[in-house]
Amino acid sequence: MKQLLFTIFLAMTIVSCKTDFTAQEREVIHAGDREIMYVLSVAEPEDSLQLREVCLPVSERMLQGEDYATLRRRMLATVQDPENEGVGIAAPQVQESTTSLFSNHKTPTPRSPLIV
Numbered sequence: 001m002k003q004l005l006f007t008i009f010l011a012m013t014i015v016s017c018k019t020d021f022t023a024q025e026r027e028v029i030h031a032g033d034r035e036i037m038y039v040l041s042v043a044e045p046e047d048s049l050q051l052r053e054v055c056l057p058v059s060e061r062m063l064q065g066e067d068y069a070t071l072r073r074r075m076l077a078t079v080q081d082p083e084n085e086g087v088g089i090a091a092p093q094v095q096e097s098t099t100s101l102f103s104n105h106k107t108p109t110p111r112s113p114l115i116v
Contacts, residue, residue, distance in 0.1 A: 019059050019061065019062070020059075020061070020062060021062065021067050021068075021096075025067075025095070025096055025097070026067055028094070028095045028096065029067050029070050029071045029074065029096070030067075030070060032074065035074065035077065036074070036077050036078040036081045036083075036084075037074050037075065037077075037078045037094040037095075038094065038095070039078065039084065039089065039093050039094060040092070040093050040094070040095065050092070050095065051092055051093070053092070053097055054097075055091065055092055055097045055098055055099050056097065056098065056099070057098070057099050058098045058099065058100065062098075071091070071094075071096060071100070072100075074094070075089055075091070075094060075100070078094065
């Protein structure tokens, strides 16, 4: 019984992972190499709807791809931008429905991002 439950859990986990970025996500990712990204706001009704969407974990293949590398660079640039007051950013805030998160410790010392 335990083996059956584990097999079902494993199958559901594999199926629930995104296998690749959508064309729309790629367009957003590659709109600028190291430029900051537009950050969605819950105060904007259309943005708020997008922020409420369920995000899926990224696959190992996605993590190793060039699209994800560009997304990481742009999200890091966005969170380090002095215009942004937050201490972190999640992929859904920049129109990406993945479970990626960047944190930036805003202290007097040089910024040291935490990439999850």
